[in-house]
Amino acid sequence: MNKLCDVFFQPMKDSIYIKPFTMYFTLNGIKRNWDLMEVHDSVSILIYNVTRKVLIFVKQFRPAVYYGKIPSQERAGNVDVQKYPAELGVTIELCAGIVDKDLPLVEIAREEVLEECGYDVPISSLKKIASYQSGVGATSSKQIAFYCEVTDDMKIHEGGGVDDESIEVIEMTVDQVMDYVSKEHILSPPSFLFCVQWFLRSKL
Numbered sequence: 120m121n122k123l124c125d126v127f128f129q130p131m132k133d134s135i136y137i138k139p140f141t142m143y144f145t146l147n148g149i150k151r152n153w154d155l156m157e158v159h160d161s162v163s164i165l166i167y168n169v170t171r172k173v174l175i176f177v178k179q180f181r182p183a184v185y186y187g188k189i190p191s192q193e194r195a196g197n198v199d200v201q202k203y204p205a206e207l208g209v210t211i212e213l214c215a216g217i218v219d220k221d222l223p224l225v226e227i228a229r230e231e232v233l234e235e236c237g238y239d240v241p242i243s244s245l246k247k248i249a250s251y252q253s254g255v256g257a258t259s260s261k262q263i264a265f266y267c268e269v270t271d272d273m274k275i276h277e278g279g280g281v282d283d284e285s286i287e288v289i290e291m292t293v294d295q296v297m298d299y300v301s302k303e304h305i306l307s308p309p310s311f312l313f314c315v316q317w318f319l320r321s322k323l
């Protein structure tokens with residue numbers, strides 16, 4: 120249960136996570152410009168616990184998702200959190216993290232599995248599924264998705280993330296995940312959908 124309060128929005132000041140730019144260019148003789156953001160690349164990991172045959176995901180409050188749930192006319196001043204509770208911004212995602220260190224991607228993926236989900240896995244257990252653009256309209260970052268099988272005895276702590284992260288680790292059976300992805304709208308990113316479909320297609 121997330122306890123949310125004191126919510127308000129402000130135009131962004133300098134950020135180490137997001138750098139906005141306008142790109143000016145001439146393409147096929149036509150002068151144009153495009154507003155975009157530089158963001159970090161990322162890794163994501165689809166984790167399957169073979170001991171109990173469950174997929175491991177993370178549930179977390181996403182400010183950007185929450186923002187999207189607040190009607191524009193109610194974004195000035197403090198947000199009424201009774202009317203707009205934290206749950207509106209809670210997503211189900213793959214374990215994932217930004218590439219903000221000069222380390223091999225597979226090592227960053229291994230660290231995320233440990234920090235967010237509590238499983239201490241060997242590098243050799245991480246298999247690359249795909250590499251793709253995580254955004255194309257406003258951001259240019261790419262994401263590299265891995266698949267990782269774990270066993271119960273690799274679990275060395277509860278997970279939950281580091282520093283101010285507040286992550287809940289959840290487990291779903293194959294039936295539960297099939298049911299979840301067939302809902303009318305799911306609060307999960309496309310990378311989640313893609314990797315789950317990949318799993319259902321190639322691992323079952």
Ligand SMILES: Nc1nc(=O)c2ncn([C@@H]3O[C@H](COP(=O)(O)OP(=O)(O)O[C@H]4O[C@H](CO)[C@@H](O)[C@H](O)[C@H]4O)[C@@H](O)[C@H]3O)c2[nH]1
Nearest residue numbers: 136160161162163212213215216217253282283284308310
């Ligand atoms: N953006 C931002 N603004 C802040 O003000 C801000 N303040 C702190 N941070 C820090 O950024 C890090 C974000 O956590 P992760 O490294 O675990 O990355 P994720 O948020 O899981 O994002 C991944 O997974 C997503 C789902 O697949 C994809 O969509 C993303 O592309 C992908 O990067 C944390 O250390 C957090 O403390 C901010 N980050």
Ligand SMILES: [Mg+2]
Nearest residue numbers: 214215216235
């Ligand atoms: Mg993360």
